[in-house]
Amino acid sequence: MALVSITEAAKLVRRNRSTLYRDIERGRLSKTITPEGETQIDTAELLRAYGRLYSGDEENGDDVAQARTRIAILEERTRSLERALQLEAELRRVKDQVTNELRARLADKDNVIKVLESKVLFLEYDKEVEALQPERQDKESKEARAPQEDLSGKQSREPAVPVERAASTVAKTSAEEPVKAADPTPADE
Numbered sequence: 001m002a003l004v005s006i007t008e009a010a011k012l013v014r015r016n017r018s019t020l021y022r023d024i025e026r027g028r029l030s031k032t033i034t035p036e037g038e039t040q041i042d043t044a045e046l047l048r049a050y051g052r053l054y055s056g057d058e059e060n061g062d063d064v065a066q067a068r069t070r071i072a073i074l075e076e077r078t079r080s081l082e083r084a085l086q087l088e089a090e091l092r093r094v095k096d097q098v099t100n101e102l103r104a105r106l107a108d109k110d111n112v113i114k115v116l117e118s119k120v121l122f123l124e125y126d127k128e129v130e131a132l133q134p135e136r137q138d139k140e141s142k143e144a145r146a147p148q149e150d151l152s153g154k155q156s157r158e159p160a161v162p163v164e165r166a167a168s169t170v171a172k173t174s175a176e177e178p179v180k181a182a183d184p185t186p187a188d189e
Contacts, residue, residue: 002042003032003041003042004040004043005038005039005041006020006039006041011054012043012054012055013046013049013050013052013054020041028049029045029049
């Protein structure tokens, strides 16, 4: 067979040069020294010791395989990054949608607050009006009790307030006051 240098032999068996030198020292591998003084190893000896020889083309094939593996990894990484970008875009879209919904809810809340504030103002106004009504009712009842003189100079027993208004006032006060039970004993006794 052919003789090769230690460096070429290391490439053919895919081992380090130090491993080859160690195997030569132990006697596992034999060497040949050329007339120029170079150490060379027979390829038949490499086959006997290590089993298989790899050619330089196969090494390039490994480089190609490694390059293909790198390309596949980079393509997968690219797909992962593209998917991450899609997810980010979807997240932004959902975030914008939620933000818009929350803004709409805030606007609705502000409208409800305004409506409730106006109702509170109406209720306060109604309380003030109710507080003024007893004073008006007292004044009207005093006017109703005082006899009026008609044109002839005679006193009239008709109330100063129209009958319908007085009836509604009496109905309101009687509805508000509890009904008292009649005392069976006369008050004169």
